[in-house]
Amino acid sequence: MDLSISHVLYGIITLLIITTMVCRKGVVLPTLFGTFLIAWVYKGSVVSGFTAVFNANLVAAKELFNIFLIITFMVALLHALKDLGADRRMIEPIQKFMTNAHIAYFVLVVVTYVISLFFWPTPAVPLICALLVPAAIRAGLPAMVAAVAIALAGQGMALSSDYIIQIAPDLSAKAAGIDKAVLVDKALVLSIVTGVTAIVLAYLFNRKHFRKKDDPRIEREIHAMQGLDESKRKAKGNNLSTWSKIFAVIVPLAMLAVITYMIFTKLNSGRMSGFEGGDGAAFIGGVAVILLLLATVAFGKHKALDHISEHITEGFVFAFRAMGPVIPIAGFFFLGSSEFSGNILSLGDDSPAFLFDLVNASQEILPNSTVLAAFSILLIGIITGLDGSGFSGLPLTGALSGALSSTGMDPSTLAAIGQMGSIWTGGGTIIAWSSVIAIAGFCGISVMELVRKNFLPVMIGLILSTTVAIIIW
Numbered sequence: 082m083d084l085s086i087s088h089v090l091y092g093i094i095t096l097l098i099i100t101t102m103v104c105r106k107g108v109v110l111p112t113l114f115g116t117f118l119i120a121w122v123y124k125g126s127v128v129s130g131f132t133a134v135f136n137a138n139l140v141a142a143k144e145l146f147n148i149f150l151i152i153t154f155m156v157a158l159l160h161a162l163k164d165l166g167a168d169r170r171m172i173e174p175i176q177k178f179m180t181n182a183h184i185a186y187f188v189l190v191v192v193t194y195v196i197s198l199f200f201w202p203t204p205a206v207p208l209i210c211a212l213l214v215p216a217a218i219r220a221g222l223p224a225m226v227a228a229v230a231i232a233l234a235g236q237g238m239a240l241s242s243d244y245i246i247q248i249a250p251d252l253s254a255k256a257a258g259i260d261k262a263v264l265v266d267k268a269l270v271l272s273i274v275t276g277v278t279a280i281v282l283a284y285l286f287n288r289k290h291f292r293k294k295d296d297p298r299i300e301r302e303i304h305a306m307q308g309l310d311e312s313k314r315k316a317k318g319n320n321l322s323t324w325s326k327i328f329a330v331i332v333p334l335a336m337l338a339v340i341t342y343m344i345f346t347k348l349n350s351g352r353m354s355g356f357e358g359g360d361g362a363a364f365i366g367g368v369a370v371i372l373l374l375l376a377t378v379a380f381g382k383h384k385a386l387d388h389i390s391e392h393i394t395e396g397f398v399f400a401f402r403a404m405g406p407v408i409p410i411a412g413f414f415f416l417g418s419s420e421f422s423g424n425i426l427s428l429g430d431d432s433p434a435f436l437f438d439l440v441n442a443s444q445e446i447l448p449n450s451t452v453l454a455a456f457s458i459l460l461i462g463i464i465t466g467l468d469g470s471g472f473s474g475l476p477l478t479g480a481l482s483g484a485l486s487s488t489g490m491d492p493s494t495l496a497a498i499g500q501m502g503s504i505w506t507g508g509g510t511i512i513a514w515s516s517v518i519a520i521a522g523f524c525g526i527s528v529m530e531l532v533r534k535n536f537l538p539v540m541i542g543l544i545l546s547t548t549v550a551i552i553i554w
Contacts, residue, residue, distance in 0.1 A: 084442055087123040091417060091435035094119070098413075098477070099464055108473065109406050112413035119416065120426055123433065129426070136425045137412030144255055144421075145411060147363070151246050152201070153396035154369040159200050160392045161376035162328060169212055170329035179213075182221035182291035186230050189217055190280055193234040198245045199336050199365075202235030202509070203516050209235075210523035221292040224302045228524040228531050229283050232517055236509030237539065238276025240471065241501050242269040245340065245365060249475060249504060252411065253496040256479025258420050260493070267497040267554065271546040275501055278542035279510075283534065302525070324379040332372055339365050407473050414476035418483070436480050451490040452551055458482060458495045459547050462502025471508030471515070478503055494554040498547050505543060510535045 094115035098108045113134060120133030162168040175192055179185040192213060196205045209231060217227045243249035247261070250268055254261035292299065377389040415421035417436030423429065458478055465474020478499025486492040509516035513528045517535075521528035 084438060085123070087119050087433070088435050088438055088442075090119050090122060091115075092439050094413075095417075095436070095477070098410075099461070107406070109409050112409050116409075116413050116416055116425075119435070124426060132427065133416075133425050134412075136427065137416055138408055140421055140424050141408045141412040141415055144415070145252070145408065147251070149397070149400045151248065151363075151366045151369075152400035153393060154366050154373060155200055155246065155396070156399045157389075157392035157396035158332075158369045158373045158376065159205075160395055161373050161380065161388070162332060164380045164388070165328055165376060166322070166325040167328035167332065167376070170325050171333060173212065175213065179216050179220040179222075181294075182217075182223075182226075183288070185217035185220040185222040186226065186284060186291075189213060189222075189227055189230040190234040193231045194239050194276075197235035197239035201246065202231075202240055203519065205235065206231065206516075206519050206523060210520065214524055218299055218302050219294065221294055221296065221299070223287075223290050223292065223298075224524045225526050225530065225534065226283075226287045226290060228520050228526055229287065229534050230280070231524075232510050232520050232531065232535055233276060233279050233283060233538070236516060236520070237279060237505050238272050240508045241275065241504040242272035243504075244269045244272075249472060249500055250497075252407070252472060252475040253479040253482070253500050254493075256411070256414055256418070256476040257483035257492050257496045258418060259483065259496065264493045264496055264500075267493055267550070268500055271497050271501050271550055274546040274549050275505060275539070275542035278545050279535075279538035282538035282541060286538065287534070324376075328372075328376055328379065331375075335368055335372060336365075339368050407476070410473050411476040414480045417480050436484055439484070454485045454490050454495060455498055455547050455551050458485065458499040459502045459543060462499040463506045463543075466503040466506025466508070466512070471504035471506065474503040474507065475500060490551075491554055494550050498550055501543055501546060505539055511539050 094111060098111050098115070101108045101111055116137045117130045117134040121127050121130030124130075124133075159168065162171075175188060178188055189209070193202070193205070193209055196209065214224065214227045214231075218224055241249070242265075244265060247265060250261050250265045253268075254264045257264075373389065373392065377385045377392065380388060412425070414436070416425050417434065419432040419434035422434065423432035426432070458481060461481060462474060462478045465477055479496050482492045482495035482499055485495055506512060507515055509520070511532050513532050517531060518528050521531050
């Protein structure tokens with residue numbers, strides 16, 4: 082295959098982006114400049130470079146805007162429930178089950194995992210840390226181990242599969258040019274293998290630090306967390322107290338009904354049956370919107386018009402803070418795929434596939450090994466996660482997965498492996514400059530010590546899940 086100067090430039094800039102990630106620096110600047118430069122050279126016109134860099138971001142924004150919407154509505158719903166005090170009531174009954182440190186550890190894991198699947202871990206962390214961690218500490222669980230449980234279950238296992246909201250698999254699948262429905266299931270399996278391994282190992286490594294309820298260190302840790310709970314709430318009065326009880330029941334039941342229906346339709350027909358792709362996210366997003374409307378009206382009929390706007394704005398702000406940098410990064414890697422490069426470069430049917438062509442051209446000098454391909458994608462995913470954002474590397478791992486499918490391994494499997502590496506690293510488990518900072522802050526512990534405790538269990542889990550993927554797929 083004959084490669085053009087544009088192909089070489091694309092490869093050089095991709096390596097530059099990976100190097101920048103390793104150095105823990107932002108990659109938005111090189112992706113934007115790289116898109117401009119490649120389009121300029123490919124079409125031989127600086128004007129084309131200007132239009133392409135805009136088009137790349139526009140194409141990426143169109144492809145990913147459903148992601149911004151689902152984040153917006155889920156975060157807005159969480160704020161509306163916080164107004165009523167329903168978010169606290171939803172998990173208060175769980176506190177009574179924490180009878181000792183061992184049970185408290187696994188209760189934290191289960192609750193964090195379930196809540197993080199529906200609301201994402203970052204918005205759920207303040208709620209869990211404020212209400213459940215003090216109860217777990219009183220049961221004898223050290224604050225450090227409680228933070229380990231929350232990080233591994235939420236930022237790790239729940240976020241790496243993203244099975245309910247499906248933002249991560251959407252990014253991976255679009256970049257790889259594959260069906261998301263298959264990727265979602267594989268990512269769920271790998272996330273569970275990685276998560277269960279890491280959580281069990283962390284439990285075994287740290288159980289010697291568990292305490293009895295009368296340990297004097299417990300009060301010191303509780304004192305360290307004072308002032309970190311959520312004290313500024315709007316819910317007051319008997320009427321709101323009643324509504325908080327009602328919504329504390331309605332919301333979990335509604336979400337349970339959604340996931341039950343989605344699972345039932347899939348098992349009944351052998352596929353998602355209308356809920357594959359973006360339809361599943363649209364379904365749960367629509368339910369969240371209706372719950373948001375009801376919760377806002379319940380908080381105050383005369384204030385509902387203003388409050389719902391505030392909550393949606395808060396949701397959009399959170400969404401753009403979390404996902405904004407992904408747009409230019411995705412735009413650059415979309416340029417490497419023939420599915421999107423035509424729109425970016427304003428071409429017809431003859432669209433270049435820079436990244437795919439580079440990988441195909443290198444097949445003669447690279448070993449045709451599924452094992453090498455799988456662990457290479459895992460390593461690249463880990464490297465891309467070093468920037469502290471588990472999602473920014475997904476366009477790269479997804480695109481490479483599609484290109485490396487010639488090794489004989491299914492691209493959906495490779496994309497799922499890359500997704501594990503990127504999110505378990507950058508999502509907030511083993512690097513200190515990620516969202517794990519929030520968990521450490523709420524628990525009153527050292528973030529560096531937290532990531533050190535997470536590192537070995539997570540790496541063993543990732544290696545095991547990648548091995549499992551090679552064997553079964």
